[in-house]
Structures are given as structure tokens and as C-alpha cells.
Amino acid sequence: MNSILTDIGRRAFVERFARAVFGVSLLPASGALRAAQSKVGGKAKSVIFLYMRGGISHIDTFDPKPGKPEMGGVEAIATSADGVQISEWFPRMAKQMHHVSLVRSMTSTQGIHDRGTYLAHTSYFMTPTITHPSLGSWAVKLLGSANAVLPGSILINGSPQHPRSGYMPAHLAPLPIMDPGAGLQNSALPAKVTEAVFARRTAVAQAMGNRFVQQTPHRDAAAYLKVQQDAASLMKSEDLKVFDISREDKKTQAAYGTHTFGKGCLLARRLVESGVRFIEVEDAHNWDTHNDQIKQMEDMTPSTDQTMAALLEDLHQRGLLASTLVVMATEFGRSPQISNATGGRGHHPGVFTWWLAGAGMKGGYIHGKSDEIGEHVAEKPVTMPDFNATIAQAMGIDPQHIEHSPSGRPFTVADKGVPVTEVFA
Structure with missing residues (x-):
């Protein structure tokens, strides 16, 4: 046992135990573990956070189970990344998977939409005593924006559930844009x-x-x-011209799509070019597929697949993907079993998939694993705070940095989350 438990291993164990049980760090930030972690990340000048509202099915998207009855007859397809398969609903994204790090072992305890959404955006559990700030507000607070005029954080097609700046000052809240095709109204x-x-x-x-x-x-x-x-x-x-996506050529507009999500992601790319730090684009679809899973996926996936693939390709072609972190997130997954009564899938926070691309992330990489039917985490569980700590580190934010609420309570960007350093190249 002693030969296996190295010095850094001991430190990691003690640190995680102390933070999980007591909510504090017992080790100095300059310790070996912290020093090793600080050497990775920091390449993301901007983040584009794609949010799939409603809880998108992991089995029907980026964690298929080939040949299993839980697939409901849907096939898995090969991708541009060796050994990586995804659902046939995403043929265009299949050609971009060499850019993507899949985290197939996401797990949560929050199976209610508003609570899952809150945790995904803040890394904290919802409480009646305080509202925590979103990742974008943290980024603006600690990093500012490369553009002195444009807002540092922008929310496109966001829902009322978004926590905005929480306890942080109002000027750190994201600028909301409900119609990305109408410019800044x-x-x-x-x-x-x-x-x-x-x-x-x-x-x-x-x-x-x-x-x-x-x-x-x-x-x-x-x-x-x-x-x-x-x-x-x-x-x-x-x-102001950056908000006018009609300035893009017709070919580029068509590549992203004329729907809200497509226009929002095209606007996000333009905002990245202008130095905006954090842009969240919420898909206009509601992925809460309790009824008729196959029909709903058939209706929703073509536009989402088109836009996500176009965004990654466009950023890559323009040389922006190296400094732009693209993230896909959702509040939870969906049950492996398709209901005989409704033909849909229920809420399933036990295991689901998020992914990252660009800004120093490994491409064509799979982190973690769900079991053979996608019901439980089988290897390397990752919580939402862990994932958000990874985003923070990718931006150059120290996950251990403390900010205080107006009442004096100390908070970090990702609560007790520990960065998943394995996804960094």
C-alpha cells in the first residue's frame, strides 16, 4: 500500500477528504499537488458554453450503447476520432470528434430541472439564503475582458432559471440577448x-x-x-457591429443554420473574435423527452448537430479553436430505459455526458465511463463542480481563489470541485 500511495497521492487523498467532509483545504496552495495542477490550463481566452436545456440523453448522443435494447433501435456510428463512436443522430459532429474530449462519467444528485440547471451553472446547490454567481460572472470578475467596450459575459437565448451574477455586483451579470438575429436591440x-x-x-x-x-x-x-x-x-x-450577424457571408450563415441556436452560435464566434470572455448559448430545443423519444430526437437533432459541428469547424478554420474553449453541458441525462407507456426517457442524474473542445484539451479523448447500459458511472466519476473547476483552470482561474459574498461568506469558483487534469493535452 505504501509503495502505491505516493506523496502526491497522499496529498490528493487528504485534500479531497478534507474538502468533502469539512469544506476546507488543509493543504497550502503551494503544495506539490496544487503546484502540479497549476502547470496545466490557462489557454482559453474565451469560453463558448453550449447549454442543452431539459436534460439531453447521453445514450442518444455521445455515449451510445451499440446493440443494447436501451438504444431503441438507434445505431452508433464511427467518428473522426479512432475508437470513438457516437449516436447516428449526430453525423456532422461525428466528423469533428477529433477535436473533442468526452466526459462520459458526469454524475449528480440533482434530478429536478431548476436545481440541476443551478448546479451546472454555479457548482453550488440551490439554497434560499443566497444566489451564487454563474461561471461567466466569475470570469469577468477575475479576468475582465479583452474588449474594453463590450460586456465580458453574454447570455444568448437564456432561460429565467439562469443565476446571472448571483451575489456579485449587477454589472458582472451577462448581457442577455433573446434574438441573436436581430442585433443588439x-x-x-x-x-x-x-x-x-x-x-x-x-x-x-x-x-x-x-x-x-x-x-x-x-x-x-x-x-x-x-x-x-x-x-x-x-x-x-x-x-456594435459585432452583434450584426447579417454581416457574415451567406455561406457562413447557411452553415450554422437559420434557427435560433445556429444564429446564436454564429454570434458567439463573432463575439470571441472581438474579445468577449464568456458566451453562453442555450439551445432553443427542450430536451426533456418524456414522450416519444425517437420522434423528438428525429425532430431536434438535425439543427443542433449542424450548428455544433459548424461552430467547431469554423473556429478551427479561423485559428480560434486553440484559444477558445467550447463546452456542451446539460442538467442531467436521461434514463437508459424507454418507457413502454410514453415511449420517452425519464430524468437520470446518475450518469450523463458533457464535453469540451479546444483551448488545450485533448482531442478524440474519452474520460470516464458509464456501465454497459448507461445507468451508472463505471469509471472516474466527475461532478459538475469538478467539470466547472476544469473550465476555470482552462481559463487561468485558480479554483482555490476565494471571493466573499456581501455577508462575508467565502466562496470559490467551483465549490469543492477538483479540475480533471487528464483532459488537458
């Missing part, structure tokens, strides 16, 4: 308002805001004033 001056009138109004608003902030030393007041100032600056900036 309400950003142009009304027809009867001249530049001179707008400048005067802005000056008055800022003067009143500054006075109010001085008299009301509350961070929300200061955050609101900053939001107003940033919005006014953006309205006069040439960077």
Missing part, C-alpha cells in the same frame, strides 16, 4: 433624439448617479451606475 437612438440631446441626458444621469452613489454607499447602486455608463459607451461604439 434598443441600442440605437430614437429618431427624435439627437447626439447632443443624448450627451446632455447622459451627463445629467451620470451626475445624479454619482451623487446618489456618494450618499448611498451600497455596491448595487454603484453597479447600476456602471451598467448605465457602459451601455452609453457601447451605444456610441463601432463594436
